[in-house]
Amino acid sequence: MTSTAKYALVTGGTVGIGYELAKIFAQNGYNLILVARDQTELDQCAAEFRQQHGVEVVTFAKDLFQRQAPFEVCEEVKARGLQVDVLVNNAGQGQYGEFVDTDINRELDIVQLNIGAYITFTKHFLQEMVARNQGKILMVSSIGGELPGPLQSVYHATKAFVSTFTEAIQNEVKETDVTITKLLPGPTATDFFQKADMENAKMIKEGDLADPAKVAQDGYEALMAGKLEIISGFKNKAMVAASKLMPDSMVAENMHQQSKPSEE
Template sequence: MAKTKKYVLITGGTSGIGYELARLLANDGHNLIIVARSQEELDRVAHELSAAYKIEVVTFAKDLFKKNAGFEVYDFVKSKGLQVDILVNDAGQGQFGEFINTDIEREMDIIQLNITSLVVLTKLFLIEMVERKSGKILNLASVASKVPGPFQAVYHGTKAFVHSFTEAIRAEVKDSGVVITSLLPGATATDFFRKADMLHSKTVKDGKLADPAEVAMDGYNALMNGDDMVVSGFNNKLQVAMSSITPDEIVAERVYKQQGPKEGVQK
């Protein structure tokens, strides 16, 4: 019987932190399954990574905003007879603005993407990993998971779920041989801010955005070391530590001032 090829499945693997993680894992010789909405972008990245690292790259164009998308990704992988050794749930989006003014339909899509699709993929592949007594899962949370987020209330809420969920299931399977890690980056130079309609915010205008390659390396190292979580970047570590000993009301007010639209800048 032929040995089963092992693959890494990465959602949002065509740009930003997901793309950088794909490069790191491809460099280790892992075959890849990358999932994103644009087939054109998938084809471009697949060609680049397969040529550079001499690995197989399987692509699947799927909009994870859709209700059954997570199940469809799993069914696609099974139909190809592939074994997912590492799952990276990277895909995620936000929306900037005061909650009473933002688009509820988009927020429901964000909850579907950031939470529902991640939970479905994690459950289905984790069941297989526990049965095999091996496997790794990296879930992209955020430092947003640790603080209230005025102007990004739904995004921060979804990331708080992702981190809490990840920590909980890690405890459940701690003796199974499966590693589950939560990666908490801060503001990073990706396409997130454009998609979130956030280019006019103080975070982008005044802040120093992290390099996605450095964030990906932090997540990769934590996953390979079997760590439960990693906060990427010294300043983010400091922010998380301070927020843990500061009342939420004060943290929320501080974030309100930090994340609001830059004065004099029109949306």
């Protein structure tokens, strides 16, 4: 692999959809910049991608709950003279439970991770991409951004932010050769629900969770085609379409029923 290979920066690139996206980029000859909290997991992924695909892998162990962490990554990427050709904003977490009961500090961390880090990385790398009139950004959002989410109120709201933010900057850069793609998965078989402490929710216990590799493939193909949006999975497309025809209060009630703890 020559040094002229492009670089893709993936946040949350060691697990779930982020890992599967990183793998697809490596398979397609992209060098990788992986950002995640756990250095051991980063080292394992880096060794795997180097060995199997012969690509360069740079890792940054950063806790994106910390406001300064994305700035530090941007500075270190610049210091190493690396050009980010593709940015994948993927790292995200949620919290399960009624808003009156949930932990406000964890929620503010989630806002920082799901919104703050997305804004910071996008601002930095979009400026560089627009300056050279070349680059791609994949925003991993969620169908949750299209639907009110009782028992996951803050998570769904962060994804609603990602959706409208993405749509606005897509419009701003439409005269350039930079493309920004929004990926909307539904419930997917990752460690998201474990971290959110919602394994017992009805939609998880009784639902049909998507394969993260399939979600990643859908996202990669849409990104490469320069599409504005991809909803991964027919069922999710149907759900979002149906929700647009119903009053928000009815959508919220349906989501509440699906998110309740499953009857044993």
